[in-house]
Amino acid sequence: MNHLYIITHTDLDGIGSAASILRILGRKRSRDATILYAEPYNIHEILESLLGYFESGDLLVVADLGLNEENKARVFELLESIVDKGVRVEWYDHHVWDPNDITKIMGLGVSIYIDRATCATGVVVRYATRSRGLEPDKFLIELEDVVCSADLWRWSNPLSPKLFRAAGSREERVEWRGKVIDKIVDGKLWDEELEAKLEEYMNQELRNIAKIIDTVYVSEFNNYRIAVALKDEGPPSNSIIGALLIERFKAHIAGIIRPNGGLSLRSRTVNVQKIALRLGGGGHMKAAGAKIKIPIIISILSRINPKILTWYTTRKIRGVLGVVKDINLEATSGY
Incomplete structure (x- = not known):
């Protein structure tokens, strides 16, 4: 594998998904991986922006993103071009998919993993390891529980509401999301910097409500x-x-x-x-x-x-x- 490209959602589950694949592959952000953030309605624009950079042997991972009716035809066209360049594409998600879309995307040569029983971070933790003959480490299992507890509205893990607020706001700058990803890749779910971010977030939340x-x-x-x-x-x-x-x-x-x-x-x-x-x-x-x-x-x-x-x-x-x-x-x- 040459360069790793990750397209993920802007929330905590998207952040957890990106961090999980980096940790599983032993990669570091920026040095040998590029992370971009998307919403379902603009994922085709992100794919278009990367088209000229892909090289044979690269890996593209898409996580925590479903398909929109309005742009899915264009997404299929772009994926076909990307696979034709010799790029391996893996897609991890937990949203509701049309079975015909799954068949279509698999037919393009994309490895797709969908599991609605967990969050997208959980899909990456479970299937990106399994497809490589690995077992998730204890930290990844803990990460899945923290993220899914928030993303699936269970709130069963006491750290979930804190990390959800400190790390998961879509308005946060790309630099901050990247820093949170780095922390998770290094095996850290909470520290003083996240605590300070939580306090800042809560003050803004109370003012805006x-x-x-x-x-x-x-x-x-x-x-x-x-x-x-x-x-x-x-x-x-x-x-x-x-x-x-x-x-x-x-x-x-x-x-x-x-x-x-x-x-x-x-x-x-x-x-x-x-x-x-x-x-x-x-x-x-x-x-x-x-x-x-x-x-x-x-x-x-x-x-x-x-x-x-x-x-x-x-x-x-x-x-x-x-x-x-x-x-x-x-x-x-x-x-």
Whole structure:
């Protein structure tokens, strides 16, 4: 193997996935590995940016990223070109995939590992070792537990909420994410620097929650209560906002919309992955996302009154609820 390229998600699970593959392969970031961060809706852009750098014998690892309907055809085209260059491609994920897409991607020569019973970090820990005839070390097993506890909303590990906040914000600079990855590769899950980052994050989170609550628009449709909040840069995370909307507004569906149209959906009783698919996205049953197009007039007016954007977003969700079927979940159903 020559150079290692990793494309991963921006959250803690993406960070844990990247750190895991580096630790398994005995690689170090920057020196002999390049890490780039992506969302499902722009992964094709990241692949395009790397196309001219790949050489025969390189390894490309994609982790914690599913496919979007709007760009998956382009992703397939790019993967075919990359494999044709002699690059080995491995894809690790835990989101819901269309079986036809799995067949297609395998047919291109990509080694794909999907396991919805764990988080993406767990998929890497379990399958990147197994495919190489290795066993995960104790630290990797501990890392899987910490990350999955947060990413799957179990919160069973006491370190999870701390590391989730200190390391997993998508707004964090690339340099900080890289530093966290380096710590994990070196076998460190917590230290004074992470403790200081947690304190900084919590202070920002408390300041921003009040502003976010002021943007919430609540709507009811077909016996479903929808609560949508506008999130700009900074803490708290989408998962924390989603939990807040569900609890405070007794919402069946929580939506977190960004000014650029990035939409995250959370629920405990509704399969929001089906809603996200209709909007061109994907994800899990209880946590999914998509990117919606915001009319210019809505974008302008929402700068004056943020509730215009959250109102518009509830209308988009209501439109999907009018056509999707069988979206109710039992409270104890899987992620």
